[in-house]
Amino acid sequence: GAVVSQHPSRVICKSGTSVKIECRSLDFQATTMFWYRQFPKKSLMLMATSNEGSKATYEQGVEKDKFLINHASLTLSTLTVTSAHPEDSSFYICSASGGGPNSYEQYFGPGTRLTVT
């Protein structure tokens, strides 16, 4: 089956610093990657959709200058939280679609827990 990894799984950073989260499709080429944010005991909120080689499409209310998304290759997308603040602390999950056993299916990464102190 299709596997998506995220790195790091957990990160703690100080307020004002930037942190980068990687999302990789390990055994297929992902033409589209998605970034979600999940608050405690809440469902997933789509932040942005990125297609390889083009700019990400952000959902309403998501600051594109704060959450920088790069999808430079068919197997890697990165989310950079710039000038992080405690309210950015959350669980970030990526997903990928486009080339797995079922190209219409999304495959999810294990998530990254970000804590901003």
Place this chain on the structure above:
Amino acid sequence: KQEVTQIPAALSVPEGENLVLNCSFTDSAIYNLQWFRQDPGKGLTSLLLIQSSQREQTSGRLNASLDKSSGRSTLYIAASQPGDSATYLCAVKNTGNQFYFGTGTSLTVIP
């Protein structure tokens, strides 16, 4: 905008019971619907995916149905086990490749 709702928000059952989780969505123009399982602090595990042209999918003790016209899906879990305890999320995918997630049902199966 698509809105996905899951009922109940939480469910606690004794081991061995059969149970049904409900998912409803407001826009019936979907591409597919997927049920996921999420364990605490973990990512999502795909359970079943139903294409818009399909009525149901089965995998082991799980059966998911889809009634697109009424905007509803159910996940049936037979003979529940403590290991089934988790949060179950349904998500609908529209033709624009976006996923809209439901609010989730937190399931506890009591030994």
